[in-house]
Amino acid sequence: MPDDQERHEQSRHGFVVLPDRGNTIWRALAQRVALGVGIIAVTVLLVYLDRNGYVDSNDPTGKINLADSIYYTTVTLSTTGYGDIAPVAEHSRLISAFVITPLRIAFLVLLIGTTLEVAAAQGRRMLRIARWRRHMSDHVVIVGYGTKGRSAAETLVNNGISREDIVVVDKGGAAVSDAHADGLAVVTGDATRSGVLQRAGVERATQVIITTDRDDSNVLSTLTVRQLNAGAYIVAAVREHENAPLMKQSGANSVITSSDAVGRLLGLSSLSPTLGTVMEDLLTYGEGLEVAERDLLVSEVGQQPQTLPDQVIAVVRDETVYRYFDPTVTQLARGDRLIVVRPAKELPWAPRPGTHGEETDLDET
Structure with missing residues (x-):
């Protein structure tokens, strides 16, 4: 997952972030680092336990200690090899040839493989995004992935819409993590900007759901979506009832007043608990x-x-x-x-x- 600084950059530039499949690159790197540390630890242990079979040319006694074992291991595994510490006993040389040398090769392969993995992961990410953009059409775009946006996505999925046909547009932060946890692609950025919406393929979308927490942002997003796609069916949420006509004029096909809907449900539940239960039942899927x-x-x-x-x-x-x-x-x-x-x-x-x-x-x- 991107760190906070990377998310900030993505939110500014409207990056496409696809949900991870299987192990993430960071998990793979963590596994490689752990394996590398393990190789170093095993080598240090071998050298230290057999310290009497080694000689240090810089020490008057010729003996090596734990610090020398760590030093010898690092220069040996990295193929630096200063030669100041060397195995002199026959069995120590055999251990170096048949045990430490394979460990050195494994460490180098791991080091090179990690570098290649980072480069390959970036390439795969770019290829996935390019493939996603080519095939993304007739999809649903959800602007804002708070409580309302997440509930809308869940309702669509429960009614047969594939998760691959849903794209979330949000400024980032926790919404990106939530969308990834739900298996959805995310375009991070301000949905009032046409460039961000174009990255989400709004011009090829059949439906757009706008559910941010600000009515002014919803109006601007609706205007921008309608400018990019004259035929999309736009469903927008407003917090205040007096903003519903403005949302309609901006190009929304359907406007839901969230505060009024919640208020009516609360009023019905107060006047008739059973009626409130039935209404909640109708709104609950499954x-x-x-x-x-x-x-x-x-x-x-x-x-x-x-x-x-x-x-x-x-x-x-x-x-x-x-x-x-x-x-x-x-x-x-x-x-x-x-x-x-x-x-x-x-x-x-x-x-x-x-x-x-x-x-x-x-x-x-």
Whole structure:
């Protein structure tokens, strides 16, 4: 993972940071350093235990101590070899030839390999980013990876969107670590700058979710996204209700007022705890009930919304949402989409329409 200074540089320049796969380069380097220290320690131990088989030409007694053993090990493994300390006993020379020499070779290979690994890791990183940029299209960009952004990403993944099709744009810090932990690619930088958004491939994205903690930043990000991509579907969050019209004018297709939504849920829970429980259930993925949108099945064309197995609460026709009781959608027609409330978990004895490969009206030729 990048250190704080590196993250600061990335946040300024809009670096692309892809999630790590397997061991990181820093973990690999740590393992190599530990192995190198181990080789040095083993060699020092061998020399010190056999210190009577060595002679120090700079010492009047010719004896070597622990410090001499460490010195001899470092100059030997690094192939410097000053020659002031040398093995003189026959068994010491054999140990040097058949044990210490292989350790020296292993240490040099480790040293060179570590240098090459650092260079290769940088090259692989650049290749991964280039490959990622070539293949990134029709994806989802999430601006801001706080609580709202992370919940949005989790909802997308739980509903079938691949993690590889989600890109996070954030200024860095803890958000980058959180996004990496969730397996998402991150572009660090200010999302109000077109260069940062271009690195996230906004011009090729199909959807953009904007969830920073500042309404002014959300408005500027929305304007910039709309300038780069006129066809993207933009969902933006605002903290204050009075900023919602401004967000719409900036180009957002859908605006969620976070403070109002939380306040309404708190009020409902206060007035009716059971109603608050149901609303929370509808907003929680994978448990109890869920709100979903699905295609109309062939067998459902011409029927009334109230007669379907799913609890239909709205019908989408020609990009307009109608309540299920609206006279306009008394009979369902081809091309309609249904907003339904249904069990979050599919049970064998209660299959949900549209989840078993049934033919939809859009499949008809």
